[in-house]
Amino acid sequence: MVETAAQADMTRHRPRTSRGPGLRSIFIFIVVALALLMSSIDSTIVAVGLPAMVEGLKTNLVWLGWVLTAYQLSQTVVMPMAGKLSDELGRKWLFLGCVFLFTLSSLLCALAPNVYLLILFRVFQAMGGGAFLPSASGIVSDVFDDRWRPTAIGLFTSVFPLGGIIGPNVGGWMIDHFGWRSIFFVNVPIGVVLLLAGLVLIPRGVRAPGQHRIDFLGAGLFALGIVGIMYGMTVWGNQVVFSWQVALWIVLGLLALVAFVYQESRAPDPMVELRLLRERAFVAVNVYNFLYGALVFGFFSFIPLYAIDVYHMSETTAGFILTPRAIIMVLCSTISSFVLIRTGYRMPMIAGILFVSLGLFLTSQGWQHVTLFGHPVSDVVLLSALVGITGIGVGISGPASNNAAVELMPEAVARIIGLRGMFRSTGGVLGTATIVLLLAHFPNQGHGLEVILRGLSALILLVIPIIFLIPDTARARWLKRQQQLARVRGAGD
Helix, strand or coil: CCCCHHHHHHHHHCCCCCCCCCHHHHHHHHHHHHHHHHHHHHHHHHHHCHHHHHHHCCCCHHHHHHHHHHHHHHHHHHHHHHHHHHHHHCHHHHHHHHHHHHHHHHHHHHHCCCHHHHHHHHHHHHHHHCCHHHHHHHHHHHHCCCCCHHHHHHHHHHHHHHHHHHHHHHHHHHHHHHCCCHHHHCHHHHHHHHHHHHHHHCCCCCCCCCCCCCCHHHHHHHHHHHHHHHHHHHHHHHHCCCCHHHHHHHHHHHHHHHHHHHHHHHCCCCCCCHHHHCCHHHHHHHHHHHHHHHHHHHHHCCHHHHHHHHHCCCHHHHHHCHHHHHHHHHHHHHHHHHHHHHHCCHHHHHHHHHHHHHHHHHHCCCCCCEEECCEEECHHHHHHHHHHHHHHHHHHHHHHHHHHHHCCCHHHHHHHHHHHHHHHHHHHHHHHHHHHHHHCCCCCHHHHHHHHHHHHHHHHHHHHHHHCCCCCHHHHHHHHHHHHHHHHHHHHC
């Protein structure tokens, strides 16, 4: 069989199984990991700049909330399609195209003269960043052999928490010293370096044979539905009263989502496989992920705003508040991953909900200048500790909810992860938009955030009954193993 030039290029750079990964493979990993880190940082860095953007762009939080939600929504739509696009275009060219789009959009965000163009450029930025993970995973899968591939892909999971630590801290410092536009300018030189390195290092790869249909119509209807609902909420927030314009946009959004469901039921290669949602376990998992995203992830973007409004902290200090939470999440998720086989999935998920609820409630109290055993406690330390309690909950429950979803259909891991991520991200987008709408009804945003926090701490407890509808396969396997060991010991006696 004749080897194509692309295949020969891939063969030359694929490391042998008897040795460690080659130097070029390591450099390729560094390039794609830096792209993931850049996208992760940009998901968190903007939250610190919200107060400065309100003042700099002469706008309000209702419109500025779109800078967060438009980014999240665009990534939600792009990610399920990115894998298929990599087959159509080739992984190298999809990755480099997305780096170029992300870099150019970052420059445009930095130069945006008003909030409306900033929202538009953030959409383009998210379209580039949303495809990084699927294309990066494909590239790493191509250049590492079977021995090292799982380790390389597994290391990606450490990139996102790093972004959660670097983004708020570096972003706060940059805003204090150079203004909010600097948090977008910083991506430009990094993006240029990644483009040049990727052109030289990443092999062309081999396009998958056959025709790959991409459900652009389904993706468009889904995006239109969510945007219609969100825009209706934005109009509501600006007017502070419910009007016929609000109702019209929300109805249009709901009609678009109905059309999306119809399109997915007839598309040969749908964006979302509806058959996966017909079983009770799949419904329970995805309802859990949607509510978790809406009630938990939606609020964390507002923690820096809460620190600035209520505690009068600087952007640099407000960014630091999220750092202990990110570190705690990494530690707790690592420990939780190792003990899942003993604890099962339900126990960590329930414990995680309880910790999140406790953390949200305590954070909502707005305690300041607290003394402990006669010693004053810094407001920064206190708020970091209280927010860190929610990090314990998210870290404990994360591995359990991930595996509970995957084990419903282990032979379709990619589709299950994509579906789970879509529901959780959609919940986060709508949760963020709802918080922005509610804040519009409070003359004092700090007080409004405290009321919303208390409400979220109660609502998140309503997720617990849904957990009991999700099969606990890990616990069942462990019990079965214990029974087998008991029978072996009994036979030995």
